[in-house]
Amino acid sequence: MKPSGGPGRPAGSRTNRPRQADIARLAGVSQPTVSLILSGGSAAVGIADETRRKVMAAAEQLGYVPDPIAKRLAAGQNNLLGLYTFTATFPTEMSHAYHPFLVGIEQESAIQGYDLLMFIASSVTGERPHAEVLNRVRLADGCLFMGRHLPIREMERLLATDLPVVYLGRHDDFGDRLPYVGADYVTATAEVVRHLAELGHRDILYVRELDDAISAVDREAGFRRGMAACGLALDEGAVVRTDGSDLTTDRLRGWYERGVTAIVTEATDTDAAHRALLAAASQAGYRFPEDLSLATLGAPEYTEQGPPALTGFVVPRREMGAAAVRLLTGLIAGDGADGELRRHQLMSCALEVGRTAARVR
Amino acid sequence: MKPSGGPGRPAGSRTNRPRQADIARLAGVSQPTVSLILSGGSAAVGIADETRRKVMAAAEQLGYVPDPIAKRLAAGQNNLLGLYTFTATFPTEMSHAYHPFLVGIEQESAIQGYDLLMFIASSVTGERPHAEVLNRVRLADGCLFMGRHLPIREMERLLATDLPVVYLGRHDDFGDRLPYVGADYVTATAEVVRHLAELGHRDILYVRELDDAISAVDREAGFRRGMAACGLALDEGAVVRTDGSDLTTDRLRGWYERGVTAIVTEATDTDAAHRALLAAASQAGYRFPEDLSLATLGAPEYTEQGPPALTGFVVPRREMGAAAVRLLTGLIAGDGADGELRRHQLMSCALEVGRTAARVR
DNA sequence: ACTGCCGTCTAATACGCATCAGATCACGAT
DNA sequence: ATCGTGATCTGATGCGTATTAGACGGCAGT
Incomplete structure (x- = not known):
């Protein structure tokens, strides 16, 4: 590698950008002084106005730009x-x-x-x-x-x-x-349940994902808490785990005929449960909310086409x-x-x- | 801020992560030797196997992790x-x-x-x-x-x-x-025109955005080139500039009745021209492609719902x-x-x- | 035995900036 | 005349790593 520095510049320099030392030389002060003035900010009290002006002018003239790397190495912070x-x-x-x-x-x-x-x-x-x-x-x-x-x-x-x-x-x-x-999935889910309860639903089913991600665990907890708070019974099978594949039309019909009037489900990355439920319902000819009520936990953000359609809650x-x-x-x-x-x-x-x-x- | 250095470490140290110097001390060698062995890579020939082992072991034991900042300052590269x-x-x-x-x-x-x-x-x-x-x-x-x-x-x-x-x-x-x-908007646009020409269209209109972004300029150039290449005349008013607001239903009807059979338009950030055209068409009762053919330059990427619907080209x-x-x-x-x-x-x-x-x- | 050379490692330094402990000077107080 | 005392500035050093020049021994060749 050849010493590519400009005239008067030490050989090791890899770039020809001006450094604080260059400003210092031009302004006739020392490098620490330059550092104080340029980056010291409020701590730069105790610097004569004259000196400050000279340094600022020199920096401007050379087009000085501080090196973030060196800054970080010295100061330990780089935003x-x-x-x-x-x-x-x-x-x-x-x-x-x-x-x-x-x-x-x-x-x-x-x-x-x-x-x-x-x-x-x-x-x-x-x-x-x-x-x-x-x-x-x-x-x-x-x-x-x-x-x-x-x-x-x-x-x-x-x-x-x-x-x-x-x-x-x-x-x-x-x-x-x-x-x-x-x-706070727990509270939000409980509130969704309360909303359904206020609409008169008593037989509510919760269809959740298979895996035990924290969000799923919390939502189930919120569901149980919400049911309890509204004085609703939580019978066997009120919480259904699925990855979507076993959510058949027959199964959905079974729930409906057993008296289920509302279903709570969750939206996730994969959306497996939610999507499977919608598919089964559409295939069975059930419509929301005419035949069944549906609440979706963590529905996707609003899209551009109009107001939210899904009852449930939105993750902020x-x-x-x-x-x-x-x-x-x-x-x-x-x-x-x-x-x-x-x-x-x-x-x-x-x-x-x-x-x-x-x-x- | 307090000097949080551990025992036996100089006070200025902001962190207690091991440095090359620590490894060197533990292995009984010098810091440059550590540097050579750890990062020198292929250049680390000329190091005794015994030394290399000691250093590696010490590095492992201390859980050494190089500091990217220092690396960059010294080497001028940080990936x-x-x-x-x-x-x-x-x-x-x-x-x-x-x-x-x-x-x-x-x-x-x-x-x-x-x-x-x-x-x-x-x-x-x-x-x-x-x-x-x-x-x-x-x-x-x-x-x-x-x-x-x-x-x-x-x-x-x-x-x-x-x-x-x-x-x-x-x-x-x-x-x-x-x-x-x-x-390459020029070539792509010309090809779109050629495609329309092959479908039998001869009266083709180009509706472009108002501003002179390079993409718009290139697309117009491509349009003109394509028309020329297909031997189609480019009469006055074949290129229409709009920000959407003046693209009325009447205007669209005028074009249609003048014999225009295909319209080329461009999709951009704002999508003003494209959207206005679709709106006007829908309002005027024109359907694509039954009444008019439409080609969209730079259509958005495929969405998940099925094959592409818009004729035109897609920016890769x-x-x-x-x-x-x-x-x-x-x-x-x-x-x-x-x-x-x-x-x-x-x-x-x-x-x-x-x-x-x-x-x- | 002297020279030359190779293999192995280290001292010194650079990188660009920040920080801290003084140095220097002027000025007023004792 | 001496001693602070504040206002300004600088020398020295650190940050953690990479690089370079060369030190140091040992071994072969003459």
């Missing part, structure tokens, strides 16, 4: 928020599940003055995809994690670090060590993303130690009164 | 690709215009082993939103730019830098200095994103100097034979 998703962030098939979160994250990050660093390189590197990420993650001042299943071991190691971290979603396995922003994804960013930046700023920050936040989901549930006949 | 969009990357209203690009960018970045650094903070900082970009952008090894209108002055300054840059979209104002990956956004990343990483690797890299790339857009255009009666 970068890491964003780590356990799957591809921009999925091809799945209808942009992360998108509403990202909208909130982006907005709030911008407000807080942080840029977003998306860690994706490792998603294709091989067998232990998340092992090496943790190295890179430290590049940011703090990191946001999202995704249905988080890798326990890697998370454990990360938490042993002093890097601020926030998980988007509820997760209590790490106790207080893992701050998160989640959705945008607000959750923004809240997560606020929590993270708070932790970075060190508010965590003072206990000013609620490290575990559950956002409430608004009840949506749509057109799929009606008063029982 | 980060910047992504700068001139508007919010995750828009709320607009139907995820950037999304398909992002899918390609993410995939290819992962393959190339780069993480993605999204610069967003400046979008809210005030009057000259992009002025401060230069500061941040240099954090990455190279930067991808996207957005309809790029700020000339800032780009000019950036190009004076040695930072590799790629623009997603065609832009020739900077000559060869701004590498880009664009779409995913591939463009991937190509842009390849170009950028190539530039970073220094392939640019050897002329191995096509700094200006135009990707072809596949003709879509949909259901809105039919053989003329």
Whole structure:
């Protein structure tokens, strides 16, 4: 490699961008003085106006731009928020599940003055995809994690670090060590049940997904709580688990004839249960809400075509993303130690009164 | 802030992560030796096996993880690709215009082993939103730019830098200095015209947007070229500019009665022209393709519900994103100097034979 | 035995900025 | 005349890693 520096520049320089030292030389002061004036900000009291002017002028003349890397190395902060998703962030098939979160994250990050660093390189590197990420993650001042299943071991190691971290979603396995922003599915589901009860429904069925993701567990808990609060009996088989494949037309008819008047189901990434239910109903000739009432937990955001149609609740994804960013930046700023920050936040989901549930006949 | 260093560590240390110096002490060698062994990779010949083992063991024992910041400062590379969009990357209203690009960018970045650094903070900082970009952008090894209108002055300054840059979209104002990956609208539009001509259409109208974005200019050029190539006359008024507001039902009727059998229009961010045309047609009672044939340039990607319906062409956004990343990483690797890299790339857009255009009666 | 050379490792330094402990000087108070 | 005392600025150093020049021994060749 040849010393590509300009005239009068030390040989090691890889670039010809001006540095603070150049400004200092031009202004006839020392490099620390330049540093104080340019980045010291409010701490730059005790600098003569004359000196300040000279330095500013020199910086302007040279077109100085601070090197973020050096800044970070020296100061230990670079206004970068890491964003780590356990799957591809921009999925091809799945209808942009992360998108509403990202909208909130982006907005709030911008407000807080942080840029977003998306860690994706490792998603294709091989067998232990998340092992090496943790190295890179430290590049940011703090990191946001999202995704249905988080890798326990890697998370454990990360938490042993002093890097601020926030998980988007509820997760209590790490106790207080893992701050998160989640959705209050329990309360929201109970409210949906209460809404149905107020419409006169007493025989309510809950059709949920197979796997035990926290959201599913919470929703079922909310369902049971809501039923209990309304004094409704929860007979055997009132909670149905399915991945969609066994949700036949006959089964649906059976429920109907047994006297079920309302069905609660949940929308998820895959939407298996929800979709299967709609399919079976359409095939059996049942209409919502004429024949059966339907409530969907966590319905997708409004689309552009008109008001919400599905009764249920909507997860405030945008607000959750923004809240997560606020929590993270708070932790970075060190508010965590003072206990000013609620490290575990559950956002409430608004009840949506749509057109799929009606008063029982 | 308190000096949180552990026991035996210098007070200035902000973190208790092990450094190369710690490994060196534990293994009884010097820090440069550790550096050589751990990151030197192939250049680490000339190291005794015994030493190598000791160092590796010590690194493993301490759970060493290299600091990307320091690495970058020292080596001038950090495997980060910047992504700068001139508007919010995750828009709320607009139907995820950037999304398909992002899918390609993410995939290819992962393959190339780069993480993605999204610069967003400046979008809210005030009057000259992009002025401060230069500061941040240099954090990455190279930067991808996207957005309809790029700020000339800032780009000019950036190009004076040695930072590799790629623009997603065609832009020739900077000559060869701004590498880009664009779409070949001219050829694609000409092919659409040819397709219509083969269906027997001779009176073809082109309805385009008002503003002179490059895509619009190219498409019109392609339209004219296509007409010429097919030996079709281009009479006065064959090209209509509109922002949608003046596209009345009467006007559409006028065209129809004048003998126009096919209309070519373009889909853009706002979709103003395209949407207005559809609205007017629907209001006038015209159906596609029964009454009029319609071709849409740059139709949105397939949605999940079935095969494409619109005749026209589709912009290969995913591939463009991937190509842009390849170009950028190539530039970073220094392939640019050897002329191995096509700094200006135009990707072809596949003709879509949909259901809105039919053989003329 | 002296020279030359290879293999192995280390001292020194760069990278660009921030921070801290003084240095320097002027000025007023004792 | 001496001693603070505040206002301004600088020297030295750190941040964690990569790189380069060269130190140090040992071994072969003459």
